Amino acid sequence: MGLDFSVVPKYLDIILLGCAYTVGITVAAAVLSFFGGIVFAVIALYAPWIIRQPFRLVAWMFMGTPLLLQLFLIYFGLVQVGIDLPAVVAGIIGLGLHFAVYNSELIQTAILSVDKGQMEAARTLGLSRGEALRKVVIPQAVRDVIPPISNNMIALLKDSALVSVIGVSELTLSAQRVIGKTYRPFEFYLLAAAFYYVINLGMEWVQRKIERRISMSR
């Protein structure tokens, strides 16, 4: 039997719903990973030892273990200590924190490479170190890492398929479910791939918009 896309329209709503989940989870996790990345970077660079050391352990856990395991831990593990998160929320937190750690590495490097004169100029005006970081150093550091962070966000989109293991019907799992009913794996996996591609294009478009907006101010 060859390719037959005529079955697609019947199940399109399921696929589209999966798509909506994927987009929603990706956007929410991306936002979390961005701001989380900034917070983690500041902790890693400036927090007192007593906070920095345990934090490094947690950061290592997020970088050094499979995302899959982290999702299991957050979804199934936390229940044991009384934190019962909806699967979608657990997925967003897992993905978001995982990529926050990666973003944090980028942002740390960027913070350290912002010209020292910037901090000095801000301090000279009377800003505290925290104020200078917030208003002067971090905004510049973040600008410098928009392209690599965007790459991380594309990776995040792809890894969002992993939240299917805790039962979230995102795009990949939706495709799989439809395939279970139709026995048409090729068509629906291709369709899912096409949707991932479109979401990718959307993300690249957002990235370009952001880059254009900040191109003047560097």
Next chain:
Amino acid sequence: MTDEKSFVEIRHAQKAFGSLEVLKDISLSVAQGQIVGIIGSSGSGKSTLLRAINDLDPLTGGEVWLDGVQVNQKLPHRQYEKHINQMRQQVGMVFQHFNLFPHMTARENVKMAPMMLKGLSQEEANALAEEQLDHVGLLERIDYYPSQLSGGQKQRVAIARALAMKPKLMLFDEATSALDPELVEEVNQVMRKLAEQHMTMIIVTHEMDFAASVCDRVLFMDQGVVVEEGPPAILFTNPTQPRTREFLRKHLEGAK
């Protein structure tokens, strides 16, 4: 009231970076409204001295006083941070490489600190930015980013940014050294204007003519000490110290 004679007072300033002694027991007092120039060859400690005044490079010995308050007084860490931020608001500093905030327009560069630290409203801060940028002749560039400005314009914005905090004292660290020669004069003019308004200033410079024309007093520094100081008319034309003569002679040759 503060003593007219010692608006800025540096007492026995010492600074070492590790084993490198950069300032060796420097004392200096500047009266309100006075303009002091500092000259000397590269590495003699001019920047370090200037940066000690607002504690960017904390001294390893000695005291800095501004308007009757000790800048580098011993305080517990948190209190000291508050104190030093307070002191720095009163001291404007202009750097060789401008250090404008590239992600902010000229307007935002100027109004950021007054808004954050003095609680100005948007309208007040905008009015202040307009006033200060007008003062340095850049009102029409107010919404430009630094990347869209020439070096001379950047430095004028940097001066406006410092002045927006209404400082009691302005420090200039080779404000024109990074500029193309044709852009130097526009910055010098702004500094002359400040001189006319009796701003107290300490100016590190390599421009002897400029120093001679605006400074009340010029210090020659070498290897961490003030070798000689005096009114420019005397220091430049009739220096008593051999090292000063040597420096000025070399400088004249270099300028040719």
